[in-house]
Structure formats: C-alpha cells, structure tokens
Amino acid sequence: MSAVEANFDGLVGPTHNYGGLAPGNLASAKNSGSIAAPRAGVLEGLAKVKSLADAGLVQGVLPPQERPYIPHLKALGFSGASDGAIWEAAYKAHPALALNMLSASSMWAANAATVSPSADTQDGRLHFTPANLLTALHRSIEGEQTRRALSAIFPDPARFAVHDTLPYQSAFADEGAANHVRLCAEHGAEGVEIFVHGRDAFEAWDGKFPARQTLQACEAVERRHGLKSARTVHIRQSRKAIEAGAFHNDVVCVGTGPVLFFHEHAFEDKAEALDAIRRAADGLFEPVFVEVPDAEVPLADAITSYLFNSQLLVWPGEVRQVLVAPKETEETASTNAYCQRLVEGNSPIGAVKFADVRQSMRNGGGPACLRLRVVLTEAERQAVNPKVMMDDALYAQLTDWANTHYREALSPDDLGDPALVDESRRALDALTSILGLGSDFYPFQRQGA
Ligand code: SUG
Numbered sequence: 001m002s003a004v005e006a007n008f009d010g011l012v013g014p015t016h017n018y019g020g021l022a023p024g025n026l027a028s029a030k031n032s033g034s035i036a037a038p039r040a041g042v043l044e045g046l047a048k049v050k051s052l053a054d055a056g057l058v059q060g061v062l063p064p065q066e067r068p069y070i071p072h073l074k075a076l077g078f079s080g081a082s083d084g085a086i087w088e089a090a091y092k093a094h095p096a097l098a099l100n101m102l103s104a105s106s107m108w109a110a111n112a113a114t115v116s117p118s119a120d121t122q123d124g125r126l127h128f129t130p131a132n133l134l135t136a137l138h139r140s141i142e143g144e145q146t147r148r149a150l151s152a153i154f155p156d157p158a159r160f161a162v163h164d165t166l167p168y169q170s171a172f173a174d175e176g177a178a179n180h181v182r183l184c185a186e187h188g189a190e191g192v193e194i195f196v197h198g199r200d201a202f203e204a205w206d207g208k209f210p211a212r213q214t215l216q217a218c219e220a221v222e223r224r225h226g227l228k229s230a231r232t233v234h235i236r237q238s239r240k241a242i243e244a245g246a247f248h249n250d251v252v253c254v255g256t257g258p259v260l261f262f263h264e265h266a267f268e269d270k271a272e273a274l275d276a277i278r279r280a281a282d283g284l285f286e287p288v289f290v291e292v293p294d295a296e297v298p299l300a301d302a303i304t305s306y307l308f309n310s311q312l313l314v315w316p317g318e319v320r321q322v323l324v325a326p327k328e329t330e331e332t333a334s335t336n337a338y339c340q341r342l343v344e345g346n347s348p349i350g351a352v353k354f355a356d357v358r359q360s361m362r363n364g365g366g367p368a369c370l371r372l373r374v375v376l377t378e379a380e381r382q383a384v385n386p387k388v389m390m391d392d393a394l395y396a397q398l399t400d401w402a403n404t405h406y407r408e409a410l411s412p413d414d415l416g417d418p419a420l421v422d423e424s425r426r427a428l429d430a431l432t433s434i435l436g437l438g439s440d441f442y443p444f445q446r447q448g449a
Helices: 026-030 038-054 070-075 083-093 095-099 143-153 215-225 239-243 270-281 299-305 327-331 333-344 378-382 392-405 419-434
Strands: 003-010 059-062 113-116 126-130 160-162 180-183 192-197 232-236 253-256 259-263 288-292 311-313 321-326 349-355 371-377
Touching: 003 038, 003 378, 026 299, 038 059, 038 392, 059 143, 070 083, 083 095, 083 419, 113 180, 113 215, 113 371, 126 143, 126 215, 126 371, 143 160, 180 253, 180 259, 192 215, 192 270, 215 232, 232 270, 253 311, 299 327, 299 333, 321 327, 321 333, 327 333, 327 349, 333 349, 371 378, 392 419
Parallel strands: 003 059, 126 160, 192 232, 259 288, 321 349
Antiparallel strands: 003 371, 113 126, 180 192, 253 259, 311 321
C-alpha cells in the first residue's frame, strides 16, 4: 500500500523560556536564565513547517500545552483568589518548582509519542503511545494532554489506536519517538522498527546523566502496538553518547526509508546493532548504513551542532534523500565540511538544507525534535482532522495568531508575572478554534464546566 511520511510539528508555546530544566541536555543547562523570544520561536517553527509543506511534503501541527499549569500547582496545595494569583504566589515561594509548570517543552513533538504505522501492526491500525516523559518533572506533565491531542487529531478508532501512556514508574521511562527509528523499502511497506534504550531497568545505572529510556518501556510499546518480534530490534544507546550529552538517540542518529545515518559512537555494540537490523530487514529490504566517523565529526561537535537531529526526508521529485539540518550544523566547521562531502559523494543523501530554529535549539531541540513522524496511507490521511494540516491559509492564520498573542521577549524577571496565565489561555483558546480541537480541549476550558 502506498503511504506518505507526514510530519506533525509541535508549536512553540507562549511561555517558551530558558529554565535549565532538562537533565543531561547541555544546551538547556548552558542557556539557563537567558532571555527567550517566544514569538520568534513560534515563527521559526512555522517557517520550517511551511517550507516543507511548500516542497510538497505532508505537514501538520500539534498544539502547545496549557502553561503555567495551574491544576498541578493546586494539587500541590497552592491556592489564591485567581489562577493568576496562584501562579504569582507559587513562583515567588518556590521558583524552581514553579518553573517546571511553565516550560513550553511540548514543542518537542518527537517526544510526544511512539508511532507504529499500520503496515507494521497486527491489527492493521496506526498505533500511538504517548510518552510518559517521567525522567524530568517539567515533561512528566505532558502525557495526558498529548493523548488528548492525538485523539482529537486522529479520531477514528477503527483506523487509529491512541493508547494511554505507559505506567509512571521509572522502570517504564519512555521518551517516545526520539528513541525510535523505522526503516523500510518505502513508507507504505512493512518496516523494521528500531527501539533504542539507555538502560535496562533491572540493572544499576550510575551514569553521569540519566538514561531516559528503558528497555522495558520499549518492549511494552512493542507488545501493545502488536509488532512482529522478528521485525523489531532493540539496541542499547552507548553510555559514551549519553555522557557526552546525547540525552535521546535522535541526537546521534536518524533514519528513514532504508537509510540509517548515525554517529560512530551512537550504539553500545555497533556491530551487533547493525547485524540485528540486517537480520530484521531480511526479505524486506537492504539497509543502507551511513556511519559518521568520530575522526571526521567528533561526538562533541555532533552534539553542539545537532547534525543528527536533522530531518531525513524522501523529497518530492528527488532520487536521493534530503537532510534538513539546523543552522548550527552549517556554522560548525567539522559538520559543515562533512555535509559538503556527503552530498558531493555518492551517498544516499543528495542535499542538505539548513533551518533556523535557534529558539528551540538553545533548549536542546533541533528540527527533528520539533516533529512527530506519522506514516499515513491515503485512507488514513483522509481520516486526520484536516484543520491541523498546513497550507497557505493555515500558515497565514497561525502567523497572525502568533503576532497577536505572543510576547516578543520573556526574561527571567517576567516569569512570575500573573498576567502570563490569562495571556497564554487567550492564545490557546483562540488556537482551539483555528485547529478545530473543540472548546473543552484544555483543562482551563473545562474548569467549572
Ligand atoms: O527534553 N529540552 C528538551 C529537548 C528535547 C529534545 N528532543 C529530542 N531530542 N527529541 C528535553 O531535554 C529544556 C527545557 C528547559 O530547560 O526549560 C527541555 O526540556
């Protein structure tokens, strides 16, 4: 069956800021406390989405989440005359805690869910498991709203299975598609699903940074999606990569179609990993491995430039694939030189385009973090909520919406402002009508209902 790989990008939320909240994420730590530009952030993301839609790729958007997240603060015992007052009081009393309720981290849609196309699943439905993201407090509050968003966008249960998150226990720590790669001959054909974990929950982990994905979470997703074990591969991410700041596998690896593009030090046992992929692909397709040697791109450069956090795309009208890399890859000498050699040689990657997503990059999110890939057959595509799909009209509406509702700057001194609550709710309320998500999509819309 023919199918396309659609990309759904997380919109940067109105409270985008640099809280330094993400363990093992070097960019987030480095930029902690700096002044953020939420409006520029959302516009950068929209420009990337629009340029891919203009090139003929199928592109949708995912809504930001409600922040500051007052329901959680209430559950933690904060109270006040209004939600704005609760926010102000909580931020004043416990800024470190309150900041976790303010992050716009749902923009990194690669962490929203793990997705298995219908060609791979036993019941022939497209399966989604929203990620529990339990390793970091600010992300652990995303999963339920992500489930709601996916259910609103992929509403037909005969075609789409939107699961609950995995249980919230550290043994099932799950960061979604950032640790999942699907290889195939073409998108609509049966593929090989590769799950990458940082740790086995039943072994001790004493790494410098947390290993955010467990083997047990990956196996649970494999079971609930009804994947064939012969076509599923579990690989361990290298400790070296995690310790160098690759907090997700998609910081050192990306793949699409038959092509796997990865850093020499991405996997703990590379030879075994590649063999396992070859075995799983046997009879379906020949995997094409593009390994980047450390001698050409040192791991540290791969991580600061985010070379691998690029979108690898089958580009309309092109025989070779296209890599949409962050601007920082062009600005880093080793990765820029590598990209030039890559496209000049006879590799499966024929062009590199650079995208400016700096606001997101400064929190450790490149072009690939911002999107969730969903392989859709034509019939599935018809069943998706059409209002989230990018076209000229939606782009015009969303840029106008961003210019109306988003602040130009958010500095650390602004973060406790009680006005942020109503301001961001007005933006999200307007968005639910633009994207056809109903009037009870966000917790604040259901308040008192
Ligand atoms: O989980 N940053 C995110 C970045 C996620 C990138 N996603 C992928 N690689 N797929 C994270 O570390 C920073 C937020 C802050 O510090 O305020 C943050 O959550």
